[in-house]
Amino acid sequence: MDFEYIELGIIELIRKAETELPEDVIKALKSAYDIEDDIAKTQIDAILKTIDLAKKTKRPMCQDTGIQTFFVDVGIDFPHIKKLKKIILNGVKRATDEIPLRPNTVDPFTGVNHKDNTGDFIPYITWDFVEGSDVHIVSLPKGGGSENMSKLGMLKPGVGIEGVKDFIVEEMIKAAGNPCPPTVVGVGIGGGADLALKLGKKSLLRPVGVRNKDKKIADIEMELINRINATGIGPMGLGGKTTVLDVHIEKAHRHPASLPVGIAVQCWADRRANMIIHKDGTWEVK
Numbered sequence: 001m002d003f004e005y006i007e008l009g010i011i012e013l014i015r016k017a018e019t020e021l022p023e024d025v026i027k028a029l030k031s032a033y034d035i036e037d038d039i040a041k042t043q044i045d046a047i048l049k050t051i052d053l054a055k056k057t058k059r060p061m062c063q064d065t066g067i068q069t070f071f072v073d074v075g076i077d078f079p080h081i082k083k084l085k086k087i088i089l090n091g092v093k094r095a096t097d098e099i100p101l102r103p104n105t106v107d108p109f110t111g112v113n114h115k116d117n118t119g120d121f122i123p124y125i126t127w128d129f130v131e132g133s134d135v136h137i138v139s140l141p142k143g144g145g146s147e148n149m150s151k152l153g154m155l156k157p158g159v160g161i162e163g164v165k166d167f168i169v170e171e172m173i174k175a176a177g178n179p180c181p182p183t184v185v186g187v188g189i190g191g192g193a194d195l196a197l198k199l200g201k202k203s204l205l206r207p208v209g210v211r212n213k214d215k216k217i218a219d220i221e222m223e224l225i226n227r228i229n230a231t232g233i234g235p236m237g238l239g240g241k242t243t244v245l246d247v248h249i250e251k252a253h254r255h256p257a258s259l260p261v262g263i264a265v266q267c268w269a270d271r272r273a274n275m276i277i278h279k280d281g282t283w284e285v286k
């Protein structure tokens, strides 16, 4: 198998994520443009022009090219599972030079930056194992400004779902313009502390506009979209009707004594791209 050829696929995956927003996000931003006025409309217009330019020039749409983050579903019959981590790592290093990406990983103690977007536990990869022989990789570069607005609430179970909703709205009011709105808010409810945050981030893989399959949760997502947008924070925090493009909720069962709520905020640069690697080493990026 030509592993270097698969590395090229990883570079293309990252390039696609960094330079082309998914259609669902563009559609939501265009809808926001239609309903906004004044400064909010100007902000969305600037965002749409930036997206267009990034696609045409194949340059990253934001100077913060994020922490390289991947969600990988590995088919258990893929023949080279043990090579995958190295392939992704090498792809990230090469993409840093070739796209190029901002070197975004520093040691928290020494401040040392290897300048290739790798380091301890970075790129950050979540592995899942599934039936079949294909490997499905989602690239989700995560910017620092929106990541800084992440929040974990270990709520008292007595507050109930109404308390959960209030917590999310209050945190988004506190975040204001910092995460570069309009955002997509990913929420994980239940599990333990780490699982709640992980579910929140994983929910960002769901396209904008797609509701949770559980009608009760879908209704809460809609309610939160309306409540957060009613705050008037608006695009880039300058006022307007569109503070969030979407709210996605995922849940896990929880300990009776705990009600964890993990919030992962994604900025307007809601970057996502997909790659499939087949067992013969061929790949597609979309």
Ligand code: SF4
Pocket: 062, 063, 064, 065, 066, 142, 143, 144, 145, 146, 147, 178, 179, 180, 267, 268, 269
């Ligand atoms: S939060 Fe997003 S849009 Fe804002 S600077 Fe960071 S990556 Fe760019």
